[in-house]
Amino acid sequence: MTTAPETSRRQKREAAASSNGKAARSRNGNGTKRTNRAKSEARLGWLIAGPAFFIMLAVTAYPIAQAIYDSLFSFRLTSPDDRSFVFLQNYLTILSDTEVFWSALGVTVLVTVVTVAVELVLGFGLALVMHKALLRIRGALRTAILVPYGIITVVSAFAWYYMFDINSGFVNNWFGWVPGIDSDLDWFANFGTAITVIMASEIWKTTPFIALLLLAGLAQVPDELVEAAKVDGASWRQQMTRVILPNMKAAIMVAVLFRALDAFRIFDNVFIMTNGAAGTEVLSLLAYRTSIGRLEIGLGSAVSVILFICVLLICFIAIKFFKVDLASGTDAKGGK
Secondary structure, eight states: OOOHHHHHHHHHHHHHHHHHHHHHHHHHHHHHHHHHHHHHHHHHHHHHHHHHHHHHHHHHHHHHHHHHHHTTEEOBTTOTTOOEEOTTHHHHHHHTOIIIIIHHHHHHHHHHHHHHHHHHHHHHHHHHHHHHSOHHHHHHHHHHHHHHHHSOHHHHHHHHHHHHOTTTOSHHHHTTTSTTOOTTOOTTSSHHHHHHHHHHHHHHHHHHHHHHHHHHHHHTSOHHHHHHHHHTTOOHHHHIIIIIHHHTHHHHHHHHHHHHHHHHTOOHHHHHHTTTGGGTOOHHHHHHIIIIISOBHHHHHHHHHHHHHHHHHHHHHHHHHHOEETTTTEETTSOO
16 A cells, blocks of 8 residues: 555656656757757858868969979979989988988977967966956057067067077177076077077967967856856866866867967078077978978978878877867867
């Protein structure tokens, strides 16, 4: 015989199960609507960005194909008719050159890792400052922070070169009180100081770019989540690690990916400051010196193709590491 309390508990369980079923059906219905909306937005995105995408593809496809084709031949620009098909011999020659190629690759990776890591930290700090700034000074503050990024890279590189040059620079005189710095210090004479100046100029120039991207990510973080975390007693660190940063994952990925690709192709700063001296040669400069300086079109094209493959590899690693669906701004697994 069933008692009244047992009957009441059974009815409550049945009501809860029925409510959960309705909620699940409601979620499935909303999910279908979101899927249709996502498809519609994807079609609209292709209509808007499609023409530009195909134009860029048409402009870049031919040079890439030409570089791949030229890398399979051995010939100099001074005698274009005297060429021989060597297949992958140019790649084997480059990859077996430890002193030149692998050294340039190591310097390129060093510059990329250090500059992107420092810029990500500094850029996030600047983004927080711009995001929290008072309305009356917000515009002026953002303009001041973004000024370095608006300067042409060549102009910025020359400015940093003349700042640290032993003849025309003022750094040695102004900072002579710092241990290790004196009037006779030639910043571009050895690898350590030269690569430091190169990376510092790169960080100064492009940190505002990362700050701008991260500022857009901060603007997408719902204020309700931050307020809820404060009400729950979360510390500033907990708010950052559990609320703000997870919701900025897509913006962080875009910032890191764009800057890593740009830093890996660094050329102007190295060419102007050292021209590859003191062991500061990078892959882009190696491709330039091989193709333009030595007129070895086959070898130079092979270096360019390897650089292109490295860029593709960076894209693949970044996308696999962050696992973000950029179309929706969520994790690839479906969560925020």
